[in-house]
Amino acid sequence: MHFDVLFNDFTAYTAGGLVYGAIYALIALGYTMVYGVLQLINFAHSEVFMFGTYAMAWVFVLLHGTEQVQWGLGRAAPILLVSLVAAMLVSGAVALLLERVAYRPLLKKGAPKLICLISAIGASFALSEAMGLRDRFAGWVGLDGKLDNYVSNARNLYANPVDIKPHTFFTVGGYHVSDIDVVIIVAALLMMVALVFFVDKTKFGRGIRAVAQDPESATLMGVNSTRVIQVTFLVGGLMAGAAAMLYMLKIGTTRPNIGFLFGVKAFTAAVMGGIGNLRGALLGGLILGVVENWGSAVFGSDWKDVVSFVLLILILLVRPSGILGEALGKARA
Amino acid sequence: MMGTKKTARMLAVAGIAALALSACGSSGNNASDNTAGGGGGKGGCGNYSLAFMGALTGDAGALGVNMINGVKLAVDEYNQKHADCKVTVKDFDSQGSPDKAPALATQIVQDSSIAGLVGPGFSGESNATGKTFFEAGMPSISPSATDDGLTKQGWTTWHRVIGNNGAQATAAAKYLKETVGAKKVFVVDDAQDYSKGLAEAFKTAAGSMVVGSDQIQVGQTDMSAVVTQVKASGADAFYYGGYYAEAGLLAKQLRNAGFKGTFMSGDGAEDPAFVKAAGSAAAEGALLTAPAGPAPADFNSRVKASTGAAAGLYTTQAYDAANIFLAALDAGKTSHQDINSFIGSYTGDGVSGPIAFDQNGDIKQSTIWVYTVKNGQLDQENPTAIK
Known part of the structure; x- marks a missing residue:
């Protein structure tokens, strides 16, 4: 155990953890919203995120080409904004597709929650494999030559051709906080505030809360519950798309199975904060990101995941419903 | 690609059938397992094949593709010289994973047409499968597995043409x-x-x-x-x-x-x-x-002409490894035992450098x-x- 490593660079480990935590939190929102409304865990949500990472990288290939260059954040900003929109749209669309194909037919027939869970796991594999096999699909329709930049090395690491170089924004306790770090944390917080406003203050938000509290009564009161479920999936997808773009901004590479680890982590964050609770997802994400970075410092990087899951167990032992433990439906109006 | 899958599936079925047979107590029937070619050929020219096992897809897939291209080139060149007695390549995609490799190793040792194995590609999968290959007597030459411990296990069928x-x-x-x-x-x-x-x-x-x-x-x-x-x-x-x-x-x-x-x-x-x-x-x-140097100038163009892909890391080693097996077949060695002792006493100059093995299966000289x-x-x- 190396507590000295942690304390010597405390700010560095904390800041690095907050950046990753913000990404976890944005993905966790998708899990938590769907759980809040349907009481089921959308295990395919991790692939919604994965599709967003590819959307981001492809926008760069489309607008810039495949030449490897290094840009600052300012130079890349216009394409980044386009790719943010594209990633959110693609992830949102995949989330809607999931709802339509993997959930709605089951929910209509009143299938047990367990069946929906299995359907979600199946959808997760299907989506991840579809991305991994995209070279074959393109080959079947004779497009692989034309779309080579998008489909080659389907299962391998896919790197964004533009490498976005961070610059120091300000310095805290000897750690240089980069402009990219600031963008990620601020963007995540803004998204979160916007989402809380949407759920708490708008008509659609009221519908979501109503269905979360009591689906039958909500329907009787004239709430279109199918529509509400759709919007819930869409909003979760949009948030995952934003997370995907921020992730690519920071890391710059993706692969078809990238969703798995992020899905598990974001799900952990959602449960830790109190699943079904929007503020809990934010808190859980940030805590998870920071604590696993601290754990890497103290025990070594190979203990990172052990630390985060032990933390989850400890928190659930003390507070079985998570830190904030308050369901979506009971959120203050 | 579809063909490969189908073959793999048939091999799996054959493997299960073979397992079932041996479980039924038909003992003393191992001799046929030890002879490559399955005795189906005429005049010593069986339907021999070389197996390749390594990562053809997955995160390290690029390396395995480099290797199989070397194997394919060696076999293509051999087949041009021996048009009446062609050798085929059977690829087994382990994705470089020690979890996936053992099942493939079982398929390989059950396939009586396989004269030898070029591979396994990585050290992890080599560790997971070395015992299986050794017990079945299947000779193997890895183009790229470099873990020191692999040649300290007493697996006398295991060789590598690369420095550890x-x-x-x-x-x-x-x-x-x-x-x-x-x-x-x-x-x-x-x-x-x-x-x-x-x-x-x-x-x-x-x-x-x-x-x-x-x-x-x-x-x-x-x-x-x-x-x-x-x-x-x-x-x-x-x-x-x-x-x-x-x-x-x-x-x-x-x-x-x-x-x-x-x-x-x-x-x-x-x-x-x-x-x-x-x-x-x-x-x-x-x-x-x-532990691999650049390929000779004409080698790259030969690989390009034969496989359509550029040579990369380990292509020369895989080519050399395949050539040792092909030389063994050419010398009339057809049982796994004969091929293995042929490899043990092999000396020659490959495109990757001089090749000879010590008693552990390590290459004697590497830069x-x-x-x-x-x-x-x-x-x-x-x-x-x-x-």
Whole structure:
């Protein structure tokens, strides 16, 4: 155990953890919203995120080409904004597709929650494999030559051709906080505030809360519950798309199975904060990101995941419903 | 590709059938298993095939594709000379995973047409399957598995045409100390057999130069904890044991955090994909060692003509390994036992260098080369040999 490593660079480990935590939190929102409304865990949500990472990288290939260059954040900003929109749209669309194909037919027939869970796991594999096999699909329709930049090395690491170089924004306790770090944390917080406003203050938000509290009564009161479920999936997808773009901004590479680890982590964050609770997802994400970075410092990087899951167990032992433990439906109006 | 899958499925069915048969107690029937070709041929010309097992897809898939291209070239050239007695290649895609390899190993040893195995590609899968191949008497020559321990298991059927990790890491440490002039080095690996072996051998060779070490996980993308430790240690060099995906991310995140020292890694990262993952700016100046030198000038064009792909790391080794098996077949050795002793006493000059094996299956003579990333590209033509 190396507590000295942690304390010597405390700010560095904390800041690095907050950046990753913000990404976890944005993905966790998708899990938590769907759980809040349907009481089921959308295990395919991790692939919604994965599709967003590819959307981001492809926008760069489309607008810039495949030449490897290094840009600052300012130079890349216009394409980044386009790719943010594209990633959110693609992830949102995949989330809607999931709802339509993997959930709605089951929910209509009143299938047990367990069946929906299995359907979600199946959808997760299907989506991840579809991305991994995209070279074959393109080959079947004779497009692989034309779309080579998008489909080659389907299962391998896919790197964004533009490498976005961070610059120091300000310095805290000897750690240089980069402009990219600031963008990620601020963007995540803004998204979160916007989402809380949407759920708490708008008509659609009221519908979501109503269905979360009591689906039958909500329907009787004239709430279109199918529509509400759709919007819930869409909003979760949009948030995952934003997370995907921020992730690519920071890391710059993706692969078809990238969703798995992020899905598990974001799900952990959602449960830790109190699943079904929007503020809990934010808190859980940030805590998870920071604590696993601290754990890497103290025990070594190979203990990172052990630390985060032990933390989850400890928190659930003390507070079985998570830190904030308050369901979506009971959120203050 | 579909054909391969179908074959694999049929092989699996055949394997199950064979298992069921042997479970029924038909003993003393092993002789046919030991003879390649299944006796179906005429005049000693059976339907022989060479098996290849390695990562053809997955994160390290690029390396396995390099290898199978070498095997295919060797077999193509053999078949042109022996039009009446062609040899086929059967590929088994393990994705480089020790979890997937054992099932494939079972398929390979049950296939009586297979004369020998080029592979396994990586050390982890070699460790997981070495016993199976040894017990079945299946001769194997790996083009790329470099873990030291593999040749210390007493698997007399196991060979490799590449220098092991000990040799590579010792040369790397020497180069870093004497040529680069580094004083403090931070060592990281990804906890796999190959990577750990390389990192441990490097630590032993570098001795007091090592100022710290850490271990990451395969698939990890956030390296910030490692980066912070490297910066805090004041190291002027960084050595990574592992493959290109994580190596690229490490190089990128180290450089972005302002690390100015030398980035060095081994043959698992010696691939153009490393530069892609790191970004050309962060990869610039990285030193990547490999127990493999550049191929002779005409070799690349032969590979291109035969397979349509460019030669890469391990293509020469795989070509040489396949050629040893083909030479054995040419010399009329058809049983696994005869082929194995043929390999043991083989000496020759391959495209990768002089080849002869010691009694453990290690190659007797190997040179370690350093490749550099220059002007945003991995320079695969002009490596430096470490003397």
